Amino acid sequence: MQVTDVQNELKTGEYLGLRLVSTTLAFALGIAYSLITCSLQSLPVIVLYLIYSMAVNLIEGFHAIDQKHLRMDFIGISYIIQGVSSLLLFIIALSVTNSLEAAVGVIAIANIMVLFLYDKKKASLLELIKLKLNLNKSIKVLLSLTPIVLAQICSSSVLTIPKQALAASFGAAALGIYSSVASPATIVQMGAGYIYSPLLGEFAARFNEDRRKGLRLLKKVVVYISAATFGLSVLLLVFTRPILAILFGSKIIAYTNLLGMVLICTYFTAFAWFFNDLLLSIRDFRGSFFGNIAASAMSIVLSFILVPQLGMNGVSLTGALSYGLALVFMLAFFVSDYHKMQQRENEIIG
Template sequence: MADKAIQPKSIKQNMMWYSAGSITYLGCQWLLSVVVARMSAGFDDAGALALAMAIGNIFTPLAYYNTRTYQVSDVRNEYTDEQYVAFRIITTFLAFVACTMYAVLTAGLSLAPVVAFLVYKSVVVIIDILHGVDQRYSRLDYAGVSLITQGVTSLGAFVAVFGLTQNLTAAITGMTATAVVILFSYDVRHSSRLDSIVPRISLRAAKSLAVVCFPAVVSGVLCSAVVTVARQFLYGMEGEAALGSYASVATLAVIVQMAASYIYNPLLGTFAELSLKGDRKGVVSLIGKVCLAVMGITVAVSILFLLFGELGLTLLFGEKIVPYVYLLQPMLLCTMATAYIWFFMDILIVYRRMREVLIGNAAAFVAVFPLSVWLIGACGANGVSFAGAIAYALGSALLVYFTFRAVKEGRG
């Protein structure tokens, strides 16, 4: 039962807490690649971690099943939080099995750290659905504190274990232990004050959620796989060290995509309320503000990278990274395109336009294969960024068209 004494936070407070938590968590996750690159003799461990994260990028949308976006925009209370939590546990288990099988076939000598990373991500994914409960009750301060704690403790555990053992698998296992502690000692305790989160779901409700979200989850997999496919082409064509150096530099550029998500994720409930009221002008105005904010972030980060990119990378990774500074600006283009396609995908989910979401992401996924072969062959590691940017731009263009058609027609 909800604790009626708990007061909701304002939109501004929720955005501030969620942004602070997400930025801290992202920064600590980003530092994992820095730690590996700095504490290892070469780029092999960095490449193995990059491969684990790339396969994790396939696992994440499968496990998420886009349930949280559906959950926080469920202003009609189609399902209970108990059902959302139970369904997330089911999808996480199935995604883990599927991605472990994929890793067995593709990861080679990096299999152990890949599987360990999938275990870690499984815990993080379960925590995320509890943050969805927090968001529904306008208490993203709970989620923010959780993310800050996760980020700091996981980084600390990784550094300590990797420093002692020089074993990537053991270091990732240390991260998992801290995440499990936070799940049960903090998130379960706070989310249960807002609503019952005991996992309960009927077969009928599970089937219903699986069917309604299936096009969106396939879309999420296809969207995440665009960059994964491009990176694995790089891995196959130029080797583990090339992927490791690319991934190390890419950890800076991803700030654009993450910053965009911190801007619009807390607003998804607002989008849902506006769409339910039929407030087309309000929806379009909010979309415009988010798009301008993403563009502004990209321009600002691009200027910072032009001025301080080489210095920053050198401080983080040492002189050995200097030959790869040229990768930064194309990566920004790719991450901006990534931010836009995820944003418009979530807006279409708010409007329950799952088929259109699938069409846009399928187009991006199909396009990245020939683009990767052509552009990596022609441009080397920069080809990953160019291929991803063009593929995402194609998908985004379709999703923009579908979004404004949905706004015009109203929520189904």
């Protein structure tokens, strides 16, 4: 939302204030959920992890400022600092103390330091940052964004539902095997995200300025995502067997035939997520909402049909068909939006 705001709907300080309110609310809800579902012994590490997550989320607010000013190098360095410091400190703390609480607490402190000592300072070089905390306005904005939140929940449920159906029908072991085989495919999804995520602000600006410029960029990104997903998929098909054998043992190799359908599902997932973010960047919340609702509904229906019949492959097929339906909805909304842009441009010219 912040990166793609080309109309200056909210000031930078208001976005940061909104992010602070939303992360604090999420922190409180996370603790409440943990009290209901987890033992009291596990609560300290959960609280520390939630603090870590809050720091990471607030860092993303400063990254949005960097991205709007086309300083992706600041973001890259921040990720490197976060990743290296978190990994090393977690290993050291766990080795020295043998305490998960200490290890998670250390990485929480490390990311809070990155937030204030690096990201805040770098973003302040780009523009004057003054936190504006308007609770009433924040609540109104959060309520207006409820459809987007629901859409994202539905999107994430598309694969969660068939996985739960798999566990219910074939047991937790089947779910563990499927998750292990499918884990390398996240590389494909991440690769697609790294291609288009830095361009979301550019999409918003181009479609706001001239729809044809936006469409040209869209065509290029679709080609790049297709090439990246294909190339990464080929590499995974070649190297996944030895990688899985090293990570999970030789017995997992018998299930690597699942990877083909997993990669097909990943392809549809990557494009559904891309067009979802594209619709959000041009402020078509309805398209995102209805596309993800349709995908979630189809996932519920297909999970009870395909998973019992096809087992682990049923999870991937359910995901592929559900995200495929989401793509159909989102493309239809995008085409409608594009025609509306054309009409507005014609009215301005006329």
